[in-house]
Amino acid sequence: MATMKLKVMTERLRTDFQLSIITLLGAAAIFGIVPFAFYRFLEHNYLAGFTDAIISLGIVINVVYAWYTGETERSGFVLAVFCCIAAVVISSLLVNVGHMWVYPVLVATFFLTRPTAAILLNTATIVSIVIYTTSLQSTESLFAFFTTCVVVSACAFIFALRNEHQREEMANLARLDPLTGARNRRSMDDALKLAVSTAERVGTTYALVILDLDYFKRINDKHGHSLGDDILIHLTRLVDDSTRQTDQLFRFGGEEFVLLMPGVDLQGMKAVVYSLRQKIRYKLRSPDSPVTASFGAALLHEGETWESWLKRADDALYRAKDAGRDCIIIDDED
Ligand SMILES: Nc1nc2c(ncn2[C@@H]2O[C@H](COP(=O)(O)OP(=O)(O)OP(=O)(O)O)[C@@H](O)[C@H]2O)c(=O)[nH]1
Structure with missing residues (x-):
């Protein structure tokens, strides 16, 4: 029974790209954030600790929702919005190190949701961090932060677009007759x-x-x-x-x-x-x-x-x- 379930889950991960991305990013986020939540509590920074714990819980709920309902598009979008908000909150709470979390988030949005939605989310995230964070005080650090964010977003955008294009081509190859273009x-x-x-x-x-x-x-x-x-x-x-x-x-x-x-x-x-x-x-x-x-x-x-x-x-x-x-x-x- 357990082996059967595992087989079904592996098959879903193999055939559903969006679900596999949500699961992978979810797992990476949990393994990356949970140790920090413990660390913040140990150093008595309870606000940051609670925030990390809530972010981890939100990500887990989202991954479970995607698996349970199969609505990976909605789940991916909600997860992208959630991660962007989390990046802004963490940046304003943790002076000097908080805004580093924005980089993986800027990349992840392009894999979780559509390119236009990801561009809007990334822009809102970068602008919010520039406004709210206190660690980027000099013009030079603000400029460096802004530029690196744009470069990371642009690379992720191009990579995600190519990836989507290749997946579409592969889906067509599996579906269409190569000579006539009729379905196979x-x-x-x-x-x-x-x-x-x-x-x-x-x-x-x-x-x-x-x-x-x-x-x-x-x-x-x-x-x-x-x-x-x-x-x-x-x-x-x-x-x-x-x-x-x-x-x-x-x-x-x-x-x-x-x-x-x-x-x-x-x-x-x-x-x-x-x-x-x-x-x-x-x-x-x-x-x-x-x-x-x-x-x-x-x-x-x-x-x-x-x-x-x-x-x-x-x-x-x-x-x-x-x-x-x-x-x-x-x-x-x-
Ligand atoms: N040019 C071309 N010929 C193909 C292709 N696929 C199959 N054929 C040919 O289609 C022909 C089908 O021959 P048959 O099954 O005898 O059918 P038919 O000559 O149309 O005879 P009836 O169907 O009985 O009227 C064969 O000569 C195949 O080589 C293809 O992709 N391109």
Whole structure:
């Protein structure tokens, strides 16, 4: 049981970047601040000791909240605000050393919350410390403090931005087909599962269309793979431009695509499929002939699993191929 829980926690840390950052910064803050809280009490500086204790408690509550609710965005923002306030309070309480705590806080804000919010929080923190702290009296020390804070914030900003960009790219690589930019098979499985659970919960209707280009092997063999690739890319654009923003296109296999459409009934599904067939016929061309596609379509039935829904659409596609290609079979019309 304990091993199972540990496994789940490790998996959450591995897959949820924001949660791992909140936990890591939380742990670092606790290990860094708690010894100081004891030290302040021992030297009878009770105000600073209580402040350190309250800061540690606030951080722990925030980390627990993030783990318990999964609301890491809100928790990260609250933690960033809390750490900034703590840095200002500690700077004004501990003359000479207090303002040193601001540096890790200025870095942490960029990892806890969005860049714009972090910039605003850092600016407010730096200005408040310059106003309230008594240890920065000379113009030189004020200037040095201000400059180092800006340099630290700028470095953290650039690093956090690059990090976010790389994470987005990696997420896209895991989700998208590299040739066409359509979503890949893995995200299709997730989307179909989500569609089935949404239909059960709120009763949304869903349509599924599988389309497969006809005699694509001949096009490849006759005109080369790179022309085949261009046709696949063009097809993806054509379907994207012809469908709603809420519709999702997935590359199911080589020249086979799946279109998932929420909020669509039988008439709506037929209208989309017939119009797609026309557009493919007239807009996709190999050098010597038009390109055509066969379609299998099915509406999601009540209580049905996503696997059986996909199979009905796939069976309809096979019947469309058997019927001579360039053909549409709607499963729900049988
Ligand atoms: N250019 C290109 N071709 C691909 C890609 N993926 C798969 N294919 C080709 O798609 C062709 C699919 O051939 P088949 O499964 O026989 O299908 P088909 O020729 O379209 O015949 P029907 O579907 O029965 O009409 C094969 O020649 C594959 O090499 C790709 O990414 N790019």
